[in-house]
Amino acid sequence: MGKKKKNQDFRKIKLRAGKKLPKHLNEARPEIKAKKIKINSTIESIDPIKLLSNSSINTKLKLIYLIKFVKKISQDDSQSCDGDQIQIICKYLTDNDHRVRCEVLKALRIYFKKINASTKSDNRSQFSPTLMMIMKFVSCGITHIDQNIRNDSEKLLSYLIDQHDPSMTQHLMQLFMTKITSSTFKSLDSKFYPLLKRFIIKINEQIPASISNNFEQVSIKPKEFIWNGDNGHLNILHLNDRPSLNERFSNISSFNLTFQNITQNNIDKLFFQTVKEMVIKDVKSLIGKGMQRTLSFTDSTKAITAIELTHRFKCHNELFEFWNNPAKIPHITVMHDNEHANQKQNAKQNRQIHNSQTYINRLLENFRVQFLKITNNL
Numbered sequence: 001m002g003k004k005k006k007n008q009d010f011r012k013i014k015l016r017a018g019k020k021l022p023k024h025l026n027e028a029r030p031e032i033k034a035k036k037i038k039i040n041s042t043i044e045s046i047d048p049i050k051l052l053s054n055s056s057i058n059t060k061l062k063l064i065y066l067i068k069f070v071k072k073i074s075q076d077d078s079q080s081c082d083g084d085q086i087q088i089i090c091k092y093l094t095d096n097d098h099r100v101r102c103e104v105l106k107a108l109r110i111y112f113k114k115i116n117a118s119t120k121s122d123n124r125s126q127f128s129p130t131l132m133m134i135m136k137f138v139s140c141g142i143t144h145i146d147q148n149i150r151n152d153s154e155k156l157l158s159y160l161i162d163q164h165d166p167s168m169t170q171h172l173m174q175l176f177m178t179k180i181t182s183s184t185f186k187s188l189d190s191k192f193y194p195l196l197k198r199f200i201i202k203i204n205e206q207i208p209a210s211i212s213n214n215f216e217q218v219s220i221k222p223k224e225f226i227w228n229g230d231n232g233h234l235n236i237l238h239l240n241d242r243p244s245l246n247e248r249f250s251n252i253s254s255f256n257l258t259f260q261n262i263t264q265n266n267i268d269k270l271f272f273q274t275v276k277e278m279v280i281k282d283v284k285s286l287i288g289k290g291m292q293r294t295l296s297f298t299d300s301t302k303a304i305t306a307i308e309l310t311h312r313f314k315c316h317n318e319l320f321e322f323w324n325n326p327a328k329i330p331h332i333t334v335m336h337d338n339e340h341a342n343q344k345q346n347a348k349q350n351r352q353i354h355n356s357q358t359y360i361n362r363l364l365e366n367f368r369v370q371f372l373k374i375t376n377n378l
Contacts, residue, residue, distance in 0.1 A: 048072070049085050052092075059097045066092070066103035074110050081111050083130045090137040093156065094149050101152045108134070112159055128167040135160060135171050142179070151191075158195060164202040172199055173271040180278055187278055190298045193305040196275065200312060276313045282306040284322055287364070293330040297349065300334045300356045307363045316370060326371040332360050 048065035051057065057065075069089070073081060092104050115127050138160060141153025157175075160168065176196055180186060188196060286303040287293060295303060310319065323329050334357040336349060 049088055053088050055091075059095075059100065062092065062095070062097070062100050063103065066100065066107065070103055070106050070110065073107065073114075080114065083133060086111060086130050087133055090134055093137050093141050093153060094144055096146075098148060098152075101149070105152060105155060108156060109159060112163055115163065125167075128165055131160065131163065131165045131168055132171070135168055135175075139171075139175055142175075154191060154195065158198075161195060161199050161202060164199075169203070170267055173267055177271055177274050180274055187282055188302075190302040193302050197305050197309060200275070200309065204312065272313070275309070276315060279306050279309045279313060280315050280318050283310060283319060287332070288330060289323060289328045290330045291327075292333065294333045294335060295360075297334055297337045297353055297356060300332065300353075300360055303332075304356065304360050304363065307360070307367075316367070319367065320371055320374060323367075323371070326368040326375075329364050329368050329371070332357060332364065334360070 048069040052062070052065045052069070066089075086108070089104055089107050092100050095101055095104075134156070138153050138157050142150055142157065144150050144153065161172070176188075176192075176199070179192060180188060282302065283306050286295065286299055286306065310316065334353045336346070336353065
């Protein structure tokens with residue numbers, strides 16, 4: 001009896017047409033049961049700035065949110081950036097990951113383009129507080145212990161110099177002076193010299209041609225003070241025939257009785273004095289005396305910028321006293337920096353070396369011509 005019951009389990013089931021299989025059999029079913037998940041806010045609506053304000057996020061999330069922010073402000077021309085957003089972005093300028101810093105530079109480059117586009121019709125002074133805030137992050141970045149972070153901060157400094165907001169002039173002067181005085185040789189490296197040159201050119205663009213770059217003391221005839229009783233200020237523009245940089249840039253027509261602008265004028269004078277002394281010292285040390293002089297390509301680039309700045313500071317007399325004779329101005333030979341470069345790199349560097357050597361000797365030849373004119377007049 002038990003054997004017959006057991007065989008029933010292995011019996012082949014015979015079905016008639018149209019009859020359904022029993023539910024207990026393991027047949028394949030095409031139906032799939034699934035639950036729908038409803039999301040209240042989509043990923044596109046998430047504010048990347050709000051998430052970037054969280055300092056505990058990892059590098060991967062930083063990149064995702066920064067890329068999303070860059071894409072957002074680059075696609076929408078009407079999308080503006082306020083100071084709080086830029087401050088959150090700038091704090092990643094000293095991030096350890098190079099990709100994060102690159103996205104920060106992209107975002108700030110777009111922000112500067114928006115400033116230039118908006119200042120054609122609006123007042124530029126509304127962006128001054130944000131630019132000053134960016135300047136503080138740059139000051140921290142260029143003194144960082146990591147060389148890569150310093151390099152990226154120098155790129156941002158280059159963008160700020162191109163903007164040249166008058167409110168940043170004093171701070172840029174202090175930054176360059178700090179960089180010079182903190183150096184062991186009281187000088188700038190070959191990367192910072194071109195930035196200094198561009199900054200000085202920007203300053204000279206703001207000064208009328210009638211004002212000399214030679215910042216020597218001049219005698220001023222006594223003049224009467226003009227008192228404005230309405231606002232309690234003194235009008236001082238008529239007292240000085242050679243207005244200072246601060247007066248030129250900030251459009252200052254009066255000052256209160258605290259005389260706070262004296263410090264700013266001293267910064268202008270100290271900056272040009274520091275840079276002038278550095279330029280003269282670097283030309284003397286790099287060019288030297290004699291018939292021949294050999295420089296590396298890096299030193300030749302620095303020497304060229306220093307010689308170009310001597311014309312703006314009118315330091316020919318100091319250099320002529322150093323050389324004493326036009327024949328002591330040497331001929332420069334420029335050599336490779338990297339001896340292990342491949343053939344393609346050598347070909348490119350050979351062209352750069354030839355151009356650098358030709359240009360620096362042309363500048364020194366101008367010195368010889370001016371030297372001969374001075375000696376002939378004597």
